[in-house]
Amino acid sequence: METIVSKIWPKWDGTLEKRSGGWNNTTYIVSGNGRKGVLRIYDTHRDRGKIEFEHAVLLELRKLSLPFGTPLPVQAVDGATLVQLEERGGKFACLFRYMEGDSPTEQDTGYxxxxxxxxxxxxxxxxxxxxxxxxxxxxxxxxxxxxxxxxxxxxxxxxxxxxxxxxxxxxxxxxxxxxxxxxxxxxxxxxxxxxxxxxxxxxxxxxxxxxxxxxxxxxxxxxxxxxxxxxxxxxxxxxxxxxxxxxxxxxxxxxxxxxxxxxxxxxxxxxxxxxxxxxxxxxxxxxxxxxxxxxxxxxxxxxxxxxxxxxxxxxxxxxxxxxxxxxxxxxxxxxxx
Structure with a gap:
């Protein structure tokens, strides 16, 4: 996976740490060159239209001044925000900028x-x-x-x-x-x-x-x-x-x-x-x-x-x-x- 990142998002080249959980996707934390991102592999479908629509909405949201963060997809070397990985059976992948914050635990009930x-x-x-x-x-x-x-x-x-x-x-x-x-x-x-x-x-x-x-x-x-x-x-x-x-x-x-x-x-x-x-x-x-x-x-x-x-x-x-x-x-x- 490191090779994929270095080839498609060279500015984000670094180490990958696989995250647990998730029914539909596999995700990795990408760290290197002073940057941090989240690599998502879409495991359950190969429908480009679904991902393109998601990214179109996210890019529109980023134009707004919201009091909370939303994911921001990173452009690949070809300018696209998603790539198809032939070496992974044609699955799609995308990279998002990392957002600071914690996942709430069961003990967190005040939010x-x-x-x-x-x-x-x-x-x-x-x-x-x-x-x-x-x-x-x-x-x-x-x-x-x-x-x-x-x-x-x-x-x-x-x-x-x-x-x-x-x-x-x-x-x-x-x-x-x-x-x-x-x-x-x-x-x-x-x-x-x-x-x-x-x-x-x-x-x-x-x-x-x-x-x-x-x-x-x-x-x-x-x-x-x-x-x-x-x-x-x-x-x-x-x-x-x-x-x-x-x-x-x-x-x-x-x-x-x-x-x-x-x-x-x-x-x-x-x-x-x-x-x-x-x-x-x-x-x-x-x-x-x-x-x-x-x-x-x-x-x-x-x-x-x-x-x-x-x-x-x-x-x-x-x-x-x-x-x-x-x-x-x-x-x-x-x-x-």
Whole structure:
């Protein structure tokens, strides 16, 4: 990999340190010549259009004066921001400038108001960005088009007659199938809600907090799934990830307080939040089911995800109403102000 960097980004030639984690990409920290960057190898697709759209959005964001950082792709010697590596089976790679900050730990719970503010500010500016290029990723509510391997028949068969490796998870798979069926009946009506560019995958693993002050979000990361979708989707994605946390209600309120300073959702959007939170969970299930069906992941990955997502559905059922109440309260405070 060092040879690849020295050839394609010669000014960034240096040592590479592989980072752990990540389902879709392999990343390395590149250090040398007084520079530091992050090399990303896209492992799960070879779709140039997806990456070009992501980079177009990031380059537009860098023109703005935002109170938090966003990734900045580095141009290669040919002026492009991505390269195809024939020696790596045609996978695409890109280099980003390194951003200072820490990944939050489970013990860090004081940054959620700042996270809400950053997410709201990002949503507000994404509404005005035109990257010119056409997005490749489908909106969340286009499940059938986004996951062609997961037809209704295939999902039903996988959940009702699972392979031996998933045989101990029949109850969990059945609950996920019911969620899939339930959400399918609501998809059409979602199309009428306000649309704009959204990040699509905002969560604690896709942000950095200030090294000196873990209550402040320093950067928002991983715009890989940015696309044209429902404006309320980013809030729903984040809120769906807060269920089950210790001090859940405080954390949810602090997030909603920060978010509501920049974004005022319509009544129809607020009413749709529980459906959108469920849609996020079903989407994640179909994502990993597709990876299993196409052979990208072994059964153990889908086993782990099935257990977690089935548990999430229980928490959704128990906690969504309270979350919606808190979001309404914070939105109304801004409206009255």
């Amino acid at each position: 959620y108001e700042s996270f809400g503010m950053a997410a709201g500010q990002l949503s507000a500016v994404l509404a005005g960005i035109d990257p010119v290029l056409k997005p490749v990723y489908r909106p969340y509510y286009e499940l059938c088009q986004a996951y062609p391997l997961c037809t209704e028949e295939t999902v039903r068969e996988l959940c009702h007659n699972p392979p031996e490796a998933l045989g101990d998870l029949k109850a969990e798979l059945n609950s996920l199938y019911q969620a899939y069926v339930n959400i399918a009946d609501s998809l059409k009506e979602l199309e009428t809600l306000p649309h704009q560019l959204v990040h699509g995958d905002l969560n604690a693993s896709n942000l950095l907090v200030d090294t000196e002050d873990h209550s402040r979000v320093a950067a928002l990361l991983d715009f890989e799934f940015c696309t044209y979708d429902l404006r309320a989707m980013d809030a729903a994605v984040i809120l769906s990830g807060l269920l089950g946390l210790q001090e859940e209600q405080r954390i949810v309120r602090e997030f909603c307080l920060g978010f509501s300073r920049s974004v005022t959702l319509t009544e129809d959007e607020l009413t749709a939040i529980p459906t959108l939170m469920l849609l996020r969970k079903v989407d994640v299930f179909l994502h990993f089911a597709s990876r299993y069906l196409e052979g990208t992941d072994g059964a153990e990955v889908l086993q782990e995800q099935t257990r977690m997502l089935a548990a999430d559905l229980i928490q959704l059922s128990a906690g969504t109403a309270d979350i919606l109440d808190i979001l309404r309260e914070e939105q109304n405070k801004v409206g009255r102000g």
